[in-house]
Amino acid sequence: MELWQYDATDLARLIRTGQASAREAVDSVLARLHKVNPAINAVVRVLESEARAEAETADAARARGHALPPLHGVPVTTKINVDQAGLPTDNGVIPLKDLIAQEDSPVVANLKHAGAIIVGRTNAPAFSMRIFSDNALHGRTLNPRDPSVTPGGSSGGAGAATATGIGAIAHGNDIGGSVRIPAYCNGVVGLRTGFARIPSFNPTGAAAGRPIGAVLMATQGPHTRTVRDARLALEVMARGDRRDWRWNDVPMRGAPPARPIKVAIVPEVPGGKSHPAQVAAVRLAGKHLRAAGxxxxxxxxxxxxRCVELWHEICVTDVFGGLWPMMQKMGDPDGIAAMQAWLSIHKPVDLATYVSALTEREAMLFKWMTFMQQWPLVIFPTLCGLPPKQVADITPDGQREVLDSMRSALIAPLFGLPGLAVPVGSHGALRTGVQIMAMRNREDLCLDAGEVIEAAEGIVTPIDPVTAA
Structure with missing residues (x-):
């Protein structure tokens, strides 16, 4: 077994015990990157010399007997929309290609603090605003399981990299499904953390602030191939930064819930179509959990x-007032067309309606928290449909179908809840998959249930990309 095939937990153990070196791990992952990345374009900035230098430093620290952090020497990737000192935070936008970060964002700093070695930066759509990872600056990321369908977005490069063995952990972020959807499309594990769990700001944009929808809904999270790696990555990424007023210093494991734990499954999500394969995946996840008690x-x-409508009312109004003018000025044609199609389907609302939507969100959150007192876990399909064909969202009809499929992904961000996407079942070359949701700060319950499902389904192993016919 080659080093790039190991998960982060085992690779860190091999390095810590001297059975492998950080340099060997980095070399192995870089060799894998050069072999498979040309077929999928998941990593759009390779940090080869930097990674090798950091690996030499890591091996020297071990040789001197230094205490080793939990990810010492483990190769990982970061997304192009998050600050990494000395590199552009271009977010897939040509006019931002020279926006050089002066310091690391907290999530990047936390990965480095844990000893991880960043081997590359992963692709996203322009402004990270589609579930298709395609932009005029870096090009299109392809799904390694089926290049005709999206690898997901906006963290599609992260999901595709993880699926093919380019790093054991890939950083992503999520405001409407941007961690969970790529995990589903690529058949890996993806953890959207809950509100305030991981410090979540970019120094390059912090002074300008963000709209309230992004403040309440956007979170960071990892893509991995094992649930235990998602747990490890969460612990690493959640190290605090007091500049982020939202960051919540709470234990990684909460109080034990009443046993047996009750799980509400929602195979068919109200409000639109549900693909039979995704319906079956939710019921199969329920079967696995039922067998475990x-x-x-x-x-x-x-x-x-109504929850889905509220997400759109808040987010589309935020976008119309801020990001849409920037997209029109700096975005690429497909990104502009996709956003224009979204705005044609879900219209921005006036100030009174916007404030009312935020107020209604609070009342709805109370209803959901009451429900989750009895049902601590809720399982939806990650998307209601199969991964859509590439660029399906650039027409109003295509975008309507995409948004219809996304309705199951919008609940967790609306309420700031965690959601763990795990593969369950399959449909042809693709994996089907579900998301496990819990109350805020209860990622541990999602991960516990995810490990049960993983034990029944089998651990995800890296795949070779399928090339277009």
Missing amino acids: YVVEEILPPDIE
């Missing part, structure tokens, strides 16, 4: 269709 029932949480 969970109490599983098909039951609907409160007002799902």
Whole structure:
């Protein structure tokens, strides 16, 4: 077994015990990157010389007997929309290609503090605003399982890199599914953390502030191939930064819930179509959990269709007032067309309606928290449909289908809840998959359930990309 095939937990152990060196691990992952990345364009900035230098430093520290952090020498990737000192935070936008970060964002600093070695930066759509990872600056990322469909977005490069063995952990972020959807499309594990769990700001944009929807909904999280790596990455990424007023210093494991743990599964999400393969995936996840002693029932949480509408009312109004003018000025044609199609389907609202939507969100959150007192876990399909064909969102009809499929992904960000995407079942060359949601700060419950499902389904192993016919 080659070093690039190991998960982060095992690779860190091999390095810590001297059975492998950080240099060997980095060389192995870089060789894998050069072999498979040309077929998928997941990593758009390779940090080869920097990674090798850091590996030499890491090996020297071990040789001197220094205490080793949990990810010492483990190769990882970061997304192009997060600050990494000395590199551009270009976010897939040509006019931002020279926006050089002067310091690391907290999540990048935390990965480095844990000893991880960043081997590259992963692709995203322009302004990270589509579930297709395609932009005029870096080009299109292809799904290694089926290049005709999206690898997901906006962290599609992260998901594709993880699936093919380019690093054991890939950083991503999520405001409407941008960690969970690429995890689903590429058949890996993706953890959207809850509100305030991981410090979440970029120094390059902090002074300008962000709209309230992004403040309440956007979070950071990892892509991995094992659930235990998602747990490890969470612990590493969640190290605090007091400049982020939202960061919440709480234990990684909460109080034990009442046993048996009750799970509400939602195979068919109200408000639109549900693909039979995704319906089956949710029921199969429920079957796995039931066999492990969970109490599983098909039951609907409160007002799902209205929750989806609220996400759109808040986010589309935020985008129209801020990002849309920037997109029109600096975005690429497909990104502009996709956003224009979204704005044609979900219109921005006036100030009174916007404030009312935020107020209603608070009332809805109370309903959901009451529901989750009885049902601590809720499982949805990650998307209601299969991964859409590339650039399906650039027409109003295509975008309507994409947004219809996304409705299951919008609940967790609306309420700032964690969601763990795990593969369950398959459909042809693709994996089907579900997301496990819990209350804020209860990522541990998601991960515990994810490990049960993983034990039944088998651990994800890296794949070679399928090339277009």
